[in-house]
Amino acid sequence: MxxxxxxxxxxxxxxxxxxxxxxxxxxxxxxxxxxxxxxxxxxxxxxxxxxxxxxxxxxxxxxxxxxxxxxxxxxxxxxxxxxxxxIRIQIHAAPGEKSGTAMMPWGVKAIHAPQAWSRSTGVHVKIGVIDTGADYRHPDLRHSLASGVNLLHRGMLPLDDNGHGTHIAGTLAAAGGTRGMMGVAPRALLYPVKAFDHSGSAYVSDIVLGIDWCVQNRIDIINMSFGMKTRSKALHDVVIKAYRAGIAIVASSGNDGKRGGDYPARYPETIAVGAVDKRHRVASFSNRGPYIDVYGPGESIPSCWLREGYKEMSGTSMATSHVTGAAALLLGLRPGLTPRELKLLLRRSSSPVLLRKGQRRASLGGGAADALRLLRAGARAKRGSSANV
Structure with a gap:
């Protein structure tokens, strides 16, 4: 050539x-x-x-x-x-209302994360958050954020100019104690990968570079609260590379309220996430279908926001951060789990979601995430594998 x-x-x-x-x-x-x-x-x-x-x-x-x-x-x-x-990709969230405080959000309690903290808080687990960046000045995130990378402006901190990434970070690992918000895995370490601009938009190439960075920096798990309607060979190729490198990717399914969903969640190498509402039903906006591995809280979720604030947002984006956080708790106990093993444990430990009128359980895919059940399932699986040695 x-x-x-x-x-x-x-x-x-x-x-x-x-x-x-x-x-x-x-x-x-x-x-x-x-x-x-x-x-x-x-x-x-x-x-x-x-x-x-x-x-x-x-x-x-x-x-x-x-x-x-x-x-x-x-x-x-x-x-x-x-x-x-x-192709351009968009984040999976709807604008919400400003709120004064978040404290212990209902979603964190719904997946029984506080009950799981006696076993694991996600310590030493490295979470890559490919999103709009994070607010490094937020008091609830101060001890949770590593330097990460800014793919839009190399050499600069991945500072959030949208808010979505900060909201995801709060649900994942806020550690505000009694005066602030607590996330699902408060001792995990977040590595913001700023691939999305102020409007919540990114190119496929930015996502590829973000996953590439996570693989090179030996991240344990990646949160991807975004998606697109069409397939991309490049995106699928890099997802497969991360999967083979032992990095689990948790991806949101989209907010169209339809059977089916967005990529990369539809790739078999990812953990696909839908959203449930406060009544433990599949949220009306959430995509659903047999390919969904697990559902997480996604309706009116309060979390950290820009300028040291808090805000409620809804979407499968929010659901995904709950599931990633639960997975980080398990990885804190069992760091050697493969992406496939992690997906199977998330599916097996999920609790049934309530059906809406006319829905059939088989049409929904997986159940709702439960951090406490997940840790118990992980402990049982470890004992079983030890007994087989």
């Missing part, structure tokens, strides 16, 4: 492309050809500033490039490349 010609052609098109134009994900089918293109890129980018706009994911052998020039690339290198659109 002519690697110099590949980058020269792309550089010509990048120079003529609009500043904020569309992007594409270029994946090499052969690892050796990717290595050759990567080596040439590293050599050229020092002399050709335009090539610095290109980002890479070694995990899936991909380059993220402006859409301009892709037609010419395909004509010349169609036999060695796979090219897909870099």
């Amino acid at each position: 002519d690697y110099y010609g590949f980058w020269q052609m792309l550089l010509e098109e990048i120079s003529a492309a609009p500043k904020n134009g569309e992007r594409r994900i270029v994946t090499f089918n052969d690892a050796r050809q990717y290595a050759g293109a990567l080596s040439q890129w590293k050599t050229l980018k020092a002399k050709r500033p335009g090539l610095r706009k290109v980002q890479i994911s070694p995990l899936i052998r991909a380059f993220f490039v402006p859409a301009a020039g892709i037609g010419r690339l395909m004509n010349r290198f169609a036999d060695v490349l796979y090219i897909e659109e870099d």
